[in-house]
Amino acid sequence: MGINTNLFAQEESIKWDEEWDIVVVGSGFAGSAALCQGIELQAKTLMIDKMPVLGGNSAINGGAFAIVGSPQQQERGIEDSYELYVKDIYKAGLGLNQKELVEVIAKNGFEAYKFTTQRGVIYRDNLGHFGGHSVPRTIWPTINSGGKITIPLQEYALKKGATIRTKVILDDLIFDKKGKKVIGIKVRENYKFKFDPNFNEENNKTGVTKYYKINGGVVMATGGFSYDVNFRQKLDSQLTPDLDCTNHYGATAYSLKMMMKHNVKTKDLAWIQMGPWGSPDEKGFGIAPVFAIPAFAYGVMVDARTGKRFVNELADRKIRAEAILKIHKNADGSLTHPIVFCDSVGATGTRKENVYRGIHKKVIHKFDTLEDLAEFYNIPVESLKKTVEDYNRYVKNGKDEEMNKPFFKLRNKFVPDISKPPYYAFRAIPKVHHTMGGVAIDTKARVLDKNENPIEGLFAAGEAVGGPHGASRLGSCAIPDCLVFGRIAAQSAVELLKV
Ligand SMILES: Cc1cc2nc3c(=O)[nH]c(=O)nc-3n(C[C@H](O)[C@H](O)[C@H](O)COP(=O)(O)OP(=O)(O)OC[C@H]3O[C@@H](n4cnc5c(N)ncnc54)[C@H](O)[C@@H]3O)c2cc1C
Numbered sequence: 001m002g003i004n005t006n007l008f009a010q011e012e013s014i015k016w017d018e019e020w021d022i023v024v025v026g027s028g029f030a031g032s033a034a035l036c037q038g039i040e041l042q043a044k045t046l047m048i049d050k051m052p053v054l055g056g057n058s059a060i061n062g063g064a065f066a067i068v069g070s071p072q073q074q075e076r077g078i079e080d081s082y083e084l085y086v087k088d089i090y091k092a093g094l095g096l097n098q099k100e101l102v103e104v105i106a107k108n109g110f111e112a113y114k115f116t117t118q119r120g121v122i123y124r125d126n127l128g129h130f131g132g133h134s135v136p137r138t139i140w141p142t143i144n145s146g147g148k149i150t151i152p153l154q155e156y157a158l159k160k161g162a163t164i165r166t167k168v169i170l171d172d173l174i175f176d177k178k179g180k181k182v183i184g185i186k187v188r189e190n191y192k193f194k195f196d197p198n199f200n201e202e203n204n205k206t207g208v209t210k211y212y213k214i215n216g217g218v219v220m221a222t223g224g225f226s227y228d229v230n231f232r233q234k235l236d237s238q239l240t241p242d243l244d245c246t247n248h249y250g251a252t253a254y255s256l257k258m259m260m261k262h263n264v265k266t267k268d269l270a271w272i273q274m275g276p277w278g279s280p281d282e283k284g285f286g287i288a289p290v291f292a293i294p295a296f297a298y299g300v301m302v303d304a305r306t307g308k309r310f311v312n313e314l315a316d317r318k319i320r321a322e323a324i325l326k327i328h329k330n331a332d333g334s335l336t337h338p339i340v341f342c343d344s345v346g347a348t349g350t351r352k353e354n355v356y357r358g359i360h361k362k363v364i365h366k367f368d369t370l371e372d373l374a375e376f377y378n379i380p381v382e383s384l385k386k387t388v389e390d391y392n393r394y395v396k397n398g399k400d401e402e403m404n405k406p407f408f409k410l411r412n413k414f415v416p417d418i419s420k421p422p423y424y425a426f427r428a429i430p431k432v433h434h435t436m437g438g439v440a441i442d443t444k445a446r447v448l449d450k451n452e453n454p455i456e457g458l459f460a461a462g463e464a465v466g467g468p469h470g471a472s473r474l475g476s477c478a479i480p481d482c483l484v485f486g487r488i489a490a491q492s493a494v495e496l497l498k499v
Contacts, residue, residue, distance in 0.1 A: 014174060014184065016213040020046045022493045023185060023212055024219040025170045025255065028058030029146065029479055030462025031221035032153035033112070033486030036119060039162040041494040043216055047154075047162065050169035050191050051250045054154060056223045057463065060248055061146030062290060064128060064138045064476035067109040072127040072139050078408075080135050082106040089477060092132045092316040093436075093470020096268065101468040104443050105477070105484050112483035113139075120152035128349070129297045129408060130475035131276075132316030136408060138476040144290050144354065146479065167191050169207065172258060173218065173458065182457035184213045195249040197229040197241060202254070217457045217493030220447065221486060224435035224463035225253035226272065232432065235270045245432040246275055246285035255464065259439055264455070265448045267466030269437035273473060276320035278431035279363045280337055287358040288426050292340060294349025298416045299342025300391050301428065303327050307374070307383030309391070310338070312403040318472035321430035328429070339377050341425035345416040355424060367423045377425070392417040434473050438466035445489035459492055461485035 021043035024034045031047055038045035049056070068080045085106045090097050117123070121141055128138035141148035154164060169191040174184040188207030224247070225231055231253040232239045245251075260266060277296070279288035296313040301320075303310050311323035324338055347355055358364030367373040370388060374381035394400045395417040398407050407415050439447050439460050446454035462482035469477070 014211050016184065017210040019213040019215070020044050021214070021216040021497055022046070022219060022490060023048065023214055024221055024490070026056060026221035026223055026462070026464070027054040027150065027154070027164065028056035028221060028223055028462060029150060029482035030464070030486035030489075031219070032058070032150045032157070033115070033483045034219045034221055034461060034490040035157045035162050035164070036115075036153050037487045037490035038494065039157050039160045041491065043490070043494050043497060045157070045162045045490070046212070047164045048168035048170065048187065049166050051193055051248070052166055054164065054166060055147055055150045057248050057251060058146040058150050058482070060285065061479070062144045063140045063146050063148055064130065064144070064293075065113065065140065065479040066130065066133065066138045066474070066476035067113050067480060068106065068137060069110050070113065070127070070137070070139050072123070072125060073137060075125075076127055076136070078127070078135050078137070080137055084134050085109075085137070088133050089469065089474050092318065092472045092474045094472070096271075096470030098267070098467035100443050101441070104488070105468060105481050108484040109480035112480055112487065115487065116149055116153065116483065119156040121149050128293050128476070129314065130293070131296060131314045131320060132474045134406070144351075149479070165189070167207070170222075170255060170258075171209070173262060174211070180456060182214065182218055182455065184211055185218055186211055193250055197227065200230070201252050214457065216497040217459050219486070219489040219493060220255060220259065220439070220458070220460040220464050221462050221482075221489070222255035222464045224251055224438070225256060226432045226435055227251040228253040232272055232435070236272050239272060239432055243432050244278060244283060246278065246289075247433070256438065259447070263450050265440040265450050265452060267437055267440045268470065269466065271436040271471050272432060273317055273434040273436060274321035274430035275433035276317050276324055276428065276430050278429050279426050280429045281363045281427060282361055285431075286363060287354060287361060288363050288428070290354045291347075291350055291358050291364055291424070291426060292428075294346050295340045295342045295424070295426070298346030298349055299340060299418055300387060301338050301340040302379065302384065302387055304336055304339050304377050304379050307380045307387055309387060309403055312400070312405045313340075314405050316472055316474060324428060324430055337427035337429055339379065339425050340428050341373060341418075341423050343416065343418045343420045344422050344424070345420045346418065347424045358426065364424055364426050367425065368421055370423065373423050373425055377427070388418050392419055434478065435463060436466060436469045436471065436473055438464045440467060441465050441485070444492045445485050446492060457496060459489035461489040
């Protein structure tokens with residue numbers, strides 16, 4: 001089966017409004033990396049985004065970026081390797097991952113990091129240990145925000161002569177007469193996005209239609225579809241509308257569905273990730289996931305009904321989210337939320353401002369004693385104290401006998417135990433967070449048709465792509481994926497200009 005030729009406009013019927021070498025659709029990490037790369041390779045490059053603000057999920061993202069060989073790892077004496085990185089991603093993805101794509105990410109992640117530093121991104125001296133990673137390898141820009149990566153990249157590209165437009169939605173791809181090659185796109189300028197979880201973006205007809213001719217290629221950096229409540233529930237019936245979502249409102253399946261009409265191959269669509277670190281005490285992503293980084297690494301998560309741990313706090317997201325959902329609903333219909341907490345030393349694993357913000361929002365609570373913590377959350381106190389006692393012994397011995405959580409030496413000291421009050425805690429609930437599935441690509445970021453042949457002139461990168469992360473994406477691995485393949489997509493599009 002090839003491209004569905006009935007569905008696209010034919011070359012000769014188009015009156016082009018503009019002409020570009022590369023059009024990047026989407027302004028997150030993948031799009032921003034593609035934009036920089038395209039303009040640096042002397043291509044006339046345009047980036048469009050349907051939203052009124054730039055950045056998509058990337059701009060509201062936590063900025064956690066996993067790479068091998070960062071200065072932060074070297075300075076702390078952490079030994080790591082590409083092989084281990086690939087192994088960790090593969091393990092979390094239950095081996096469903098497209099391994100050649102994972103290897104490209106692993107081998108080019110450090111280069112992508114350097115690419116950002118050379119274009120104005122600054123990273124702070126901090127190293128995090130995210131669930132599912134064998135070693136600490138996560139770094140952050142100056143604050144926990146992906147905007148600190150996308151904005152400098154976009155500013156850099158603008159200075160180099162790139163063009164960026166908001167409120168422009170891509171509606172369709174335009175192929176040549178044979179239906180083999182993408183030669184342009186149909187867009188609407190002045191599009192007004194309206195949010196409603198049941199809103200079908202197809203019914204939004206705002207804006208003025210324009211046709212852009214494209215000489216090199218289109219880079220689909222259009223992100224995931226976690227906020228497309230209807231579409232996600234068709235793929236996974238458990239993902240009911242009542243589940244909260246961490247994404248920006250524009251994370252719909254509009255672009256994916258358009259590409260599917262053109263018989264593009266998709267991969268892993270039904271694998272949709274829940275983040276285990278959400279809080280029922282705030283909407284969206286919020287502050288809990290930021291505090292959860294040290295709380296999971298240097299503290300414990302207990303079942304509020306028993307005071308006992310029930311999962312390795314550094315297991316990957318899928319394992320933790322499933323473990324929480326298993327204990328969430330009680331037989332009588334009431335709900336239980338597990339409690340995640342660490343002590344005052346553990347809490348220094350994130351910036352003070354993050355803890356204060358959480359306390360101010362009444363998401364994080366501070367307690368002088370374990371008794372107070374137990375009383376507040378209605379946890380059996382003796383059981384809770386025993387859990388902490390046992391955990392502290394495991395930390396001292398460097399081995400978690402109960403849940404096999406990995407303990408690491410940072411600057412030659414073991415991670416903190418839970419012994420220095422005050423204690424900081426939050427209630428946890430999984431939230432819909434990441435769509436592993438998307439269009440299939442090869443290692444040159446070329447989008448494949450259903451026969452697995454590359455479609456000329458069509459490239460994709462970032463969360464729009466299915467394959468690298470298999471069943472579940474490891475935390476802090478989306479940024480390297482987006483940056484690495486965003487750059488590759490633009491390089492491949494520029495190659496077509498030479499043909
Ligand atoms: C709250 C939150 C925190 C996260 N934290 C981390 C983290 O710390 N580390 C990590 O590695 N990952 C994290 N992730 C995941 C990561 O942020 C995303 O996977 C990543 O941002 C996706 O980047 P992208 O460039 O593929 O897409 P996005 O950044 O989502 O950008 C896609 C853009 O395409 C636009 N678009 C879509 N369709 C069209 C169309 N038809 N026409 C025009 N424009 C269109 C959208 O409006 C959007 O702006 C987080 C995710 C969320 C939601």
